[in-house]
Amino acid sequence: MSEAIIEKLVSEVADFLESQGKMLVTAESCTGGLIGGYCTERAGSSNWFFGGVISYDNSAKEKGLGVSSSTLATYGAVSAETIAEMCAGALRLGGDVAVAVSGVAGPGGGSKAKPVGCVYIGWQWRGREPIVERCQFSGDRHAIRQATVIRALEGVLS
Numbered sequence: 001m002s003e004a005i006i007e008k009l010v011s012e013v014a015d016f017l018e019s020q021g022k023m024l025v026t027a028e029s030c031t032g033g034l035i036g037g038y039c040t041e042r043a044g045s046s047n048w049f050f051g052g053v054i055s056y057d058n059s060a061k062e063k064g065l066g067v068s069s070s071t072l073a074t075y076g077a078v079s080a081e082t083i084a085e086m087c088a089g090a091l092r093l094g095g096d097v098a099v100a101v102s103g104v105a106g107p108g109g110g111s112k113a114k115p116v117g118c119v120y121i122g123w124q125w126r127g128r129e130p131i132v133e134r135c136q137f138s139g140d141r142h143a144i145r146q147a148t149v150i151r152a153l154e155g156v157l158s
Contacts, residue, residue, distance in 0.1 A: 002146040006038050009153040013039070016157055017048035017097070024156065025095030026052030027065055027086040029077065029102035030119060034149050050095035055086065065089025078102050078114050080132040083122035087130040098124045099152045103135075105144045119148050123155045131155070 017024055026035045036052040039045050053064045058077055061067040067085040075081040079102075086100035103119025110116035117137040124130035133155070137147040 002143075002150065006146070006149055006153065007041075009150060009157075010038050010042050013153050013156050014042055014045065014048050020096075022096040023048055023050040023094065025050040025090045025093055025098050027090040027098060027100035028052060028054050029056055029061070029086075030105045031101050031145050031148050031152075032056060034145055035099065035101070035152055038149060038153075051093070053090065053093070061086065061089075066092065076114070078104055078118060078120060080120055080122075080134065083120045083132045084124075084130045087122045087124035091124060091126055096126050097156060098122075098130075099156060100124075101148050101152055103137075103144070103148060105141045105148075107141060117144050119144070119151075121148065121152050121155060123152075123158075 028035055033054045039049045055061040055064050058072050062069055065086050066089040071081050071085055083100050087098040090098035100122045104110045104114055104116050106116035119135045122130045122132040137144045
């Protein structure tokens with residue numbers, strides 16, 4: 001079911017971005033490149049998909065996207081502040097709209113404040129402020145990552 005939803009959303013995102021002459025760039029942590037992977041499954045994705053960074057480790061967020069070490073130390077990798085910086089870092093690479101994700105996919109790693117399924121997703125169009133949303137997904141690791149991809153793609157269309 002999720003695969004069909006994702007395929008439909010990728011098609012909608014592709015049509016939307018192509019009609020605007022815009023390119024998507026991604027910054028992914030907990031999804032490990034799934035957003036970019038699904039986007040590039042579609043033929044012709046080079047017309048609307050710029051590329052992305054898989055910044056799973058905090059040092060990758062710092063080195064690859066320019067996320068401040070003080071932001072990571074103060075707020076953590078799973079936070080609105082980190083996501084905003086991930087969006088900005090992705091846009092520095094290129095593209096017109098960035099989507100960034102970081103969360104706790106499980107099965108371990110959760111806390112009371114950020115339980116398994118807690119995911120922050122951000123979107124930022126070049127020249128605008130980022131929009132960041134905290135989501136709480138349920139299910140196993142696969143389900144949480146799939147739900148994150150779905151919400152991330154939906155947000156590009158919003």
